[in-house]
Amino acid sequence: MSPEEFRRQGHAAIDWIADYWASLDELPVRAQVAPGDVRRLLPASAPEDAEPFDAVLADLDRVVVPGLTHWQHPRFFAYFPANSSPAAILGDLLSSGIGAQGMIWATSPAVTEVEQVVLDWFAEALGLPAAFRSDGPGGGVIQDTASTATFTALLSALHRASGGEARVSGVGGTQWRVYGSTQAHSSLVKAAMMAGLGEDAVRTIAVDPVTQAMDVDSLRDAMVEDVGAGLRPVMVQAACGSTSTGAMDDVAAIAEVAREGGAWLHVDAAWAGVAAVCPEHRDHLAGVEAADSFVTNPHKWLLTTFDCSTFWVRDRAALTGALSILPEYLRNAATESGEVVDYRDWHPQLGRRFRAIKLWAVLRTYGLSGLREHIRQGVTLAEHVAGLVASDDRFEMVTEPALSLVVFRLRAGDEQTLAAMEAVNASGEAYLSHTTVNGVAAIRLAVGSWRTTLADVDRTWRALQEAAAAHG
């Protein structure tokens, strides 16, 4: 592709995206295909001869779009949002064009330094403790996902608790224990599996049946019992905004217990943490100054195209102690000077792209005031949904609204609740997901897109009411 051809096709790709976004309102939110439908439309082998890029664009319309569930749709309310934005898309595009590798400072210094500065900016914007800043013993890094952040936190915790022995001799020989509530994200168990501890090493702590927050007394009891049985607490995960209902664990109280037990405290605020750009949404992070690590995902609710999971540690020595490797071909004067950070030692991967550009672009082109407005819009719309639920006797709230997440059900029962949700999803009108709370089925509606308006929420509510009439 010549430079001129790249410009032409690049402009066409940009226009395709703008047109795709403009078309979303008319598309069914959930893909309407059955297994194999997409595959069947594609040839069996790669082409021998070059095809024009226009053919790829044409196949996006013909093959891909009908097979997509449209996460950027204004009536996508399932799971948590993974919202994208013009600024982030263009920021990431520039990263692709630059094509630099930032595994160590020396391989492209700006990749590392811009990331450090942007993570410092973002920590300040969220009101996080100064201990997480890069100018002290801590620091931040962009991970691909919160799953990786949690895994990395656990490896750091094992490094610290074992006095460096885990990386040398492995995790056998000590009966490590990891703690999270019944509402902790599944990535906590996956992290324990991957780190060689196994699922059984995770002790699941009960939650308050109303708030769904971890019962801190139960945590303390469990830890005391475990220590008495010769087990060794290594990490506690506090969830700020659980996946199921947005439950907020009491970080300050958990920090106290973690400290007593000698365990690393990791705060998983993957979805809810970004709301702290608004001062009024910082309460749920109270106590975070005692955390050893903290993660939140701008790629969920904060307009930064996946992947961008911002992760901070209080003591980067534990992190790099767990993960550092220095092969000969990466030895260099800057690393040996100790004046730079080599992000290769901050995550499982070696290679890393220039992910900071997209977050930098989002922070600058929205400004903190614009980001606050975005978060407040989501919260306001969720409060509106909660009002709608309260206004219709067939429905009831299952938990209190948490930021932009509303969890509710049909009083008629589980089957009716799930049938009504499935009817809305199948219609393509909106897309919701489900969970179970205290054993009963519930519908989750998470507002997140910058495209979602009051009209979208009302339209979705009408669809739910119609489904309730049919299934309730």
Next chain:
Amino acid sequence: MSPEEFRRQGHAAIDWIADYWASLDELPVRAQVAPGDVRRLLPASAPEDAEPFDAVLADLDRVVVPGLTHWQHPRFFAYFPANSSPAAILGDLLSSGIGAQGMIWATSPAVTEVEQVVLDWFAEALGLPAAFRSDGPGGGVIQDTASTATFTALLSALHRASGGEARVSGVGGTQWRVYGSTQAHSSLVKAAMMAGLGEDAVRTIAVDPVTQAMDVDSLRDAMVEDVGAGLRPVMVQAACGSTSTGAMDDVAAIAEVAREGGAWLHVDAAWAGVAAVCPEHRDHLAGVEAADSFVTNPHKWLLTTFDCSTFWVRDRAALTGALSILPEYLRNAATESGEVVDYRDWHPQLGRRFRAIKLWAVLRTYGLSGLREHIRQGVTLAEHVAGLVASDDRFEMVTEPALSLVVFRLRAGDEQTLAAMEAVNASGEAYLSHTTVNGVAAIRLAVGSWRTTLADVDRTWRALQEAAAAHG
């Protein structure tokens, strides 16, 4: 940013990239900054109010470009290439615009099915065994990096060898052993550390001093000795194209030993594997049909913007057995039908972007014939470099050229070799990296960019000759 503004700024971003590429030839390849130089140019905090996107573009020129080592530069010969291409950049741009999450089939079916088809295409294009195809018990997936692929392979191996016990009870209790040569990539040790086995679990096998390939007799002896001592072989890694010198392990012979020892065979062809698009470069993969897993990185030499590491397994049940987690909120009819693949269970992360679009775009817009031409151009230029080394008595080859990698030195000694390389790197004229082979320092020159011409190679050689005159 309004749709019209997105189009305008999107076109500007595309043009910025085209202009950046056009400017590369005039830029020093290696960044000319000292630690802190980039950071100093940035404000201390995120802006309160929105800035125009043009300000971000302007800061790329002012702040970022001087702090970059330009991996897309035609005279970037360090490490291995991480080449980008117009098709891949635009493919990834479209993925950002679509913004879909493919953690499970149901969350956006096209993300999974296009990836399956493209991985089948690519396996066929490389001449990989049919066992890796998605229509049998195996299959392929795009990982972010080969480090993650190797880690995932090790977790799968532990799952198989432990009969599923490792994920439940952890890796303690058995003395696992992992094998790789002295030339194995550092990610093998990192994988053992992360999986909870520790560095000491990796037994390093000697290599042939000339070819730098693993000494298979030593592997067999080590494994027999370990089994005799009550240790348990879990995985052997064969390197096809080692990082240091491009050494090619004998996969077929290693497969036999791995089979005898009951170990998983993982083939790490991160850099060299993509050369198998050319039938004449498949010899080094002989025996791969006996491998349990195989990884190669289109994001290195095959024009597919980072991250795109293609990974195949013969038996996906071991992989998903090691990594599957099914929380309530992801339960769905398609998963329960068993008719679909949920890629969430194929890697450490949960979230995943639509990475297949960029590889799909590369395979189609170059065609297999175009990709062969690209690989052959790199090999031809490397052979030319080898000829230049042979023609100058001050230089000598350290190993035989491996595909597009040439490893050579100054006969005058280590210090002179490294000084000459540093002089070229410091000048900005070209960028090379170093290694040590049998204890002596050597310069690595890896050709990879589609922009690199014979003139670029000759210009780099002249710079090396001048540096040799000054330092040799």
